[in-house]
Amino acid sequence: MSYQNQVLGTIISSVLNYDQLCKVMQENPAIDNQNSSYVPCDGRNIEHSKLSELTGTLTVPDLRGRFLRGLNTIYSPGQPALVITSADEDDPNSNRKAGDYQADMLKLxxxxxxxxxxxxxxxxxxxxxxxxxxxxxxxxxxxxxxxxxxxxxxxxxxxxxxxxxxxxxxxxxx
Incomplete structure (x- = not known):
């Protein structure tokens, strides 16, 4: 399946970090809102991208710690980290890696x-x-x-x- 032919706004899930994804897609891992095909779903600004022009949306959804449970740290090493601003945005087990299993739990x-x-x-x-x-x-x-x-x-x-x-x-x- 070619990710280049996906529809704008399509969200994909992967166990590959951003650098690995870019390598597979043969793209530059330096994020550029006008040229990058995919960016992490971490609430970042996407102004001047085709998706932003089409939808008027200036940021991507922040899927960190949401179900399907996205990781808190979606960015790759070397990319600026967006700070988690509240406990509601955080997966308490933030040391998890892509592919880690997490059992069900009932909140205290x-x-x-x-x-x-x-x-x-x-x-x-x-x-x-x-x-x-x-x-x-x-x-x-x-x-x-x-x-x-x-x-x-x-x-x-x-x-x-x-x-x-x-x-x-x-x-x-x-």
């Missing part, structure tokens, strides 16, 4: 439950007849109402995610 979260104890269960004499029997339970009518809080220990990791394999995403801009 608390569970709580609450209840209520009513102090008025005691009779005026401080006793309570259980099921109409002869046995009396002594209790303090001044005990009052109480709230009970039950906490369940949190379990999980830093995010909720399905099983996945990391790849690089590229988009055709020319």
């Amino acid at each position: 979260h608390p569970h709580t439950a609450s209840g209520h104890i009513n102090g008025s269960v005691c009779g005026s004499n401080g006793t309570h007849d259980v099921d109409g029997g002869d046995e009396k339970w002594n209790c303090d009518p001044n005990f009052g109402d109480h709230n009970v809080v039950v906490s369940v220990q949190p379990f999980g990791g830093s995010e909720t995610r399905p099983k996945n394999v990391s790849v690089y995403f590229y988009i055709k801009i020319n």
Whole structure:
């Protein structure tokens, strides 16, 4: 399959980094918005590319850490790195390499439950007849109402995610 014949805006996934992709496509790895066929999907500016002229879009989508789970670092060594600006954009396992498997996970979260104890269960004499029997339970009518809080220990990791394999995403801009 020739990537040169792909439609503008086509996103491809690959285990090849950008330098390797350019070598296979026989293109210069120095990114040039007017001449590069594909660029990494990392939110970079693509002004003056054919895709930008066609769509009016000035940047490519940032697919880092998204499903299909793109890698945080899509650029190649020697290219300027775009800084991740928030935890929402980050794959917590940022040391992953293309092709790495990542198991599913449920994000760490608390569970709580609450209840209520009513102090008025005691009779005026401080006793309570259980099921109409002869046995009396002594209790303090001044005990009052109480709230009970039950906490369940949190379990999980830093995010909720399905099983996945990391790849690089590229988009055709020319």
